[in-house]
Amino acid sequence: LADIRACQDFVALVGSCWRPSHRATMVASMPSGGAVAKGETPKTCFLYLVVAFATVGAILFGLDQGNWAGAIEKPDFIDAFCHEDPAQPEKDCHAEEASHKPLTYTTFLSWGSSLVQFGAFFGAVILAPPITGRMGRREAMFIGCLVTIVGVVPMCLFIQQQAFEAARFIAGVGVGIVTYALPMFIAEVSPAQIRGMLGSAFQLLMVIGMIIAALLNTQPWFNYRASFSLPGYPALVMCLGIFCFPVSPRFALIKGIRQGNPEKGSKRALAALIKLRGSKKAAEAELNELKQSMESEEEEAPWSTLFKDPSILKRVLIASGLQWMQQFTGINALLSYGPSMLKEAHLQMDAEVAQFIINCFNLVGTAMMMAVIDKFGRRPLMLAGSSMMFVFMVAAGIIAMQMEKGSGHVGHSAIAGKIEPIFAKETNVTAVAAGTVRLLADVATGGEARVEGGENSGGLGVALMVCLCGYILAFGVGWGGVPWVYPSEIFPMDVKEKAMSISVGSQWLANFLIAFLVPQQVSLLGLDGTFFFYAVCLLIIFAIVFFLVPETKGKEIEEMDNLF
Secondary structure (H helix, E strand, O other), rough: OOHHHHHHHHHHHHHHOOOOOHHHHHHOOOOOOOOOOOOOOOOOOOHHHHHHHHOHHHHHHHHHHHHHHHHOOOOHHHHHOOOOOOOOOOOOOOOOOHHHHOHHHHHHHHHHHHHHHHHHHHHHHHHHHHHHHHHOOHHHHHOOOHHHHHHHHHHOOOOOHHHHHHHHHHHHHHHHHHHHHHHHHHHHOOOOHHHHHHHHHHHHHHHHHHHHHHHHHHHOOOOOOHHHOOHHHHHHHHHHHHHHHHOOOHHHHHHHHOOOHHHHHHHHHHHHHHHHHHOOHHHHHHHHHHHHHHHHHOOOOOOOOOOOOOHHHHHHHHHHHHHHHHHHHHHHHHHHHHHHHHHHHHOOOOOOOOOHHHHHHHHHHHHHHHHHHHHHHHHHHHHHHHHHHHHHHHHHHHHHHHHHOOOOOOOHHHHHHHHHHHOOOOHHHHHHHHHHHHHHHHHOOOOOEEEEOOOOHHHHHHHHHHHHHHHHHHHHOOOOOHHHHHHHHHOOOHHHHHHHHHHHHHHHHHHHHHHHHHHHHHHHHHHHHHHHHHHHHHHHHHHHHHOOOOOOOOOOHHHHHHHO
């Protein structure tokens, strides 16, 4: 305990931004009474430091999501886990097209990808709620990171398919616990005025983790074992440092009330708020507001409340629906199997490099979302994002359809003449983008692209990549972080653990389903069919958000009852 207190004192010192006058200046800038005025953002470096460290867990999530796509394309991974099937002698483990690989290997990839998601579902729904509710948010993140390490180590050592899949499941359990507790912790320590931006840090750090994994996977020396070890490093950092930071004030207060020792809970909450807000007076004022808002939440509500209380049920359905909708935008089809898809498209570029570029566009979109989420709100971003994603997904489907038709197919001569100069120089991205627009216009007016013998399929592959980059940019703006921010801010404390378990569990159940289906979709429907499927889903998603999802921008967590 003494070591932990010393660590907390050191972090508090760092949080003062290395300026002795900073805290005094901050207190002097507070409005009278010490409380933060409505609409004013508290200025404390320590709050940002706490959120920054907590989101190391998001890097863990991003590394786990980002390493799979590149690792399964590594020759040493294929050699270790793909075995020729005597019943299918024509199949080749190193074939570029999924339909030419052994069915047993395709099934193994489906399970290998989806078992992480299923493990995360188990962790988020079964294990995370009691751990988070009884022990705390920090404790849940610690346990989740520890379980992740336990899963990562054998994943890097075993080459038996069943043992590898079991390790994937265990790692997924840890990831599920972390992704359950982390958004909750950030929402509970953040002021309403900047809660959206700080909550979005989860998505930003996740994308950075994906980019790191994608970048490392482009290196020939970086083998699949090194790739699968990546989530273990941030998990270790979290385990070593999470208790240096303060407890969630809301959790400390409600835990003290439920344990019959409200005075102890108030002291812990006040100590945390002083560090987070930078002023004792501001902390005391916020603590009083929390106590008043939690008077009706002293007892933890039963599971039945989630379904009997109309307001809570509406929130559960919306929060869970957002998680399902995020997955049915088709994002995991791209993130988990992007390189495989681009190889199918005969892109004349290393597939892992292409995936890295796509992830960079995701980062740009996420940064844009963080900058505007508290200004424009959650709902407009989701609507704008789904609209743009639909446009790019339809365009990608049309291009993929022309590529699949193209082998030996002779179409309208005028359009065939346009395609060759458009895609002759693949490195000119502007020309490729313009050419893509012209190609789509020709297709829309009844023309057919001509691609003989795959001669121009590489150029069309670049056009497809342009669409995928635009798609993931729109995803980052509208659907990357918002479905994680929104559920964490709408539930009262007496049902929060249970409601969030359903929401995060929905995310991972949908993730599991998509991860399992995508290899089968690409094999059976082809690229064009897969893209058109998710385009239809995006239309439905737009309609649901437009009619059913209210705006939560600037609302205190305790004010959500009035909104729902």
